Amino acid sequence: MKNMSYLNFDASALEKYVNKNELNEIKPMVNTAKDLLMSGNGVESQMRQWLDLPTNYDKAEFDRIKAAAKNIQANSKVLVVIGIGGSYLGAKMAIDYLHESYFNYLPDDKREFPQILFAGNSISGSYINSLIKIIGNRDFSVNVISKSGTTTEPSIAFRIFHKLLIDKYGVKDANKRIYVTTDAKNGSLRQEVKDNGYESFIIPDGVGGRYSVLTPVGLLPIAVSGVDIEALMNGAAQAQSEFAEKPLEENAALKYAAYRNILYRKGYTNEIFEGYEPNLRYFAEWWKQLAGESEGKDFKGIYPTSAMFSTDLHSLGQYIQQGRRDLMETVIKIQNPPMDIDVPVTGKNGDGIQYLEGKTMNYVNDKAFESVILAHTNGGVPNMIINVKDQTPFTLGYAIYFFEFAIAVSGYLNGINPFNQPGVEDYKQNMFALLGKPGYEDLKAKINKER
Ligand SMILES: O=P(O)(O)OC[C@H]1O[C@](O)(CO)[C@@H](O)[C@@H]1O
Numbered sequence: 045m046k047n048m049s050y051l052n053f054d055a056s057a058l059e060k061y062v063n064k065n066e067l068n069e070i071k072p073m074v075n076t077a078k079d080l081l082m083s084g085n086g087v088e089s090q091m092r093q094w095l096d097l098p099t100n101y102d103k104a105e106f107d108r109i110k111a112a113a114k115n116i117q118a119n120s121k122v123l124v125v126i127g128i129g130g131s132y133l134g135a136k137m138a139i140d141y142l143h144e145s146y147f148n149y150l151p152d153d154k155r156e157f158p159q160i161l162f163a164g165n166s167i168s169g170s171y172i173n174s175l176i177k178i179i180g181n182r183d184f185s186v187n188v189i190s191k192s193g194t195t196t197e198p199s200i201a202f203r204i205f206h207k208l209l210i211d212k213y214g215v216k217d218a219n220k221r222i223y224v225t226t227d228a229k230n231g232s233l234r235q236e237v238k239d240n241g242y243e244s245f246i247i248p249d250g251v252g253g254r255y256s257v258l259t260p261v262g263l264l265p266i267a268v269s270g271v272d273i274e275a276l277m278n279g280a281a282q283a284q285s286e287f288a289e290k291p292l293e294e295n296a297a298l299k300y301a302a303y304r305n306i307l308y309r310k311g312y313t314n315e316i317f318e319g320y321e322p323n324l325r326y327f328a329e330w331w332k333q334l335a336g337e338s339e340g341k342d343f344k345g346i347y348p349t350s351a352m353f354s355t356d357l358h359s360l361g362q363y364i365q366q367g368r369r370d371l372m373e374t375v376i377k378i379q380n381p382p383m384d385i386d387v388p389v390t391g392k393n394g395d396g397i398q399y400l401e402g403k404t405m406n407y408v409n410d411k412a413f414e415s416v417i418l419a420h421t422n423g424g425v426p427n428m429i430i431n432v433k434d435q436t437p438f439t440l441g442y443a444i445y446f447f448e449f450a451i452a453v454s455g456y457l458n459g460i461n462p463f464n465q466p467g468v469e470d471y472k473q474n475m476f477a478l479l480g481k482p483g484y485e486d487l488k489a490k491i492n493k494e495r
Pocket residue numbers: 128129130131189190191192193194195198252253254465468
């Protein structure tokens with residue numbers, strides 16, 4: 045077991061790219077950005093409620109989440125989580141991170157908790173058909189998550205699964221299997237809660253989708269999967285107190301914000317989020333929304349993308365090593381993965397790996413990580429390393445808060461509003477027009493004229 049704090053930021057591979065004086069020089073700007081965030085003097089400050097969520101949340105609702113999770117665990121083999129963007133990525137990321145890779149694939153008698161499957165994040169009829177097939181005749185419940193209650197993708201999926209529930213259980217019992225996470229007062233889902241008596245949870249006003257994993261949005265599905273959500277919140281609370289207090293030099297979140305902005309201003313405009321554990325894939329997807337929606341606007345911002353190694357060393361690896369030099373990498377390194385296995389001893393060397401006999405896979409993975417850092421750094425790609433202690437709920441809570449805090453500071457540091465996402469509306473408006481939604485006749489005519 046490698047001993048370390050829950051998370052640390054390692055800039056040692058940046059020596060070639062960032063001079064020693066630079067952190068000190070950007071420090072006043074980072075501190076100003078942090079102060080804007082903490083004081084509420086920055087733009088869109090009403091959307092900072094996530095900042096003290098780990099210590100200031102509705103405890104009664106938290107207990108209701110745990111009770112609902114128990115209920116679902118007792119009466120369902122599957123939980124269908126319906127939502128898109130911030131209304132699903134956080135839960136998916138956390139469940140994957142905290143469970144073994146094939147958790148969801150285990151047969152029901154080998155899995156202690158329900159299978160968690162996601163819907164409403166695409167408009168693929170094939171996907172929904174396949175999902176219905178895999179549920180089969182097993183008992184299931186639905187958690188529909190939408191702050192607005194009017195997002196097309198989850199609305200369609202909810203209609204489908206609502207009908208399936210009614211067909212299977214009848215209206216009265218179906219209503220007991222529907223859990224709604226939405227705005228406290230507004231939106232059609234809130235109205236449906238009132239009409240049908242569904243159990244429901246609130247997405248707080250001051251928390252945007254991409255900052256909502258520690259609200260019922262993430263907490264209910266995560267709890268249903270058997271995770272200790274109290275530990276998750278405690279980890280975030282620990283991060284909250286540290287990042288609010290510590291000076292830049294000792295503050296991992298501020299350092300990450302500072303270095304990625306130092307690099308961005310030198311022309312490293314694309315950031316690749318990387319991991320060496322396959323169940324970090326959705327961590328990257330969650331981070332991409334967090335960073336992309338927070339910073340990509342006003343024709344600026346770091347472009348967030350991702351790669352998972354070793355897999356992508358044999359696809360994107362070539363480009364990263366020798367392509368356009370506008371890339372930086374942020375590598376998440378899990379210090380203590382939950383499991384390991386030896387390279388088998390066969391006494392033969394036909395495959396050329398006899399020298400690895402007696403070594404573990406995690407040892408080899410560590411060496412791959414070190415080798416890639418060296419190769420990419422030498423090849424012209426600056427690397428930031430985020431060491432994360434383990435894959436436990438406490439550490440994950442800490443890491444979630446780390447990224448949320450760092451990205452919000454980073455937005456302010458760049459003169460960007462980190463809490464809105466006006467660009468997401470454009471495709472929606474066009475889609476409404478093309479689908480013939482009432483009220484969009486003029487836009488439809490305009491589109492048809494232009495194409
Ligand atoms: O929860 P809603 O209202 O369905 O929105 C889903 C997602 O769409 C966005 O509004 C834009 O992508 C996100 O912030 C949010 O996570």
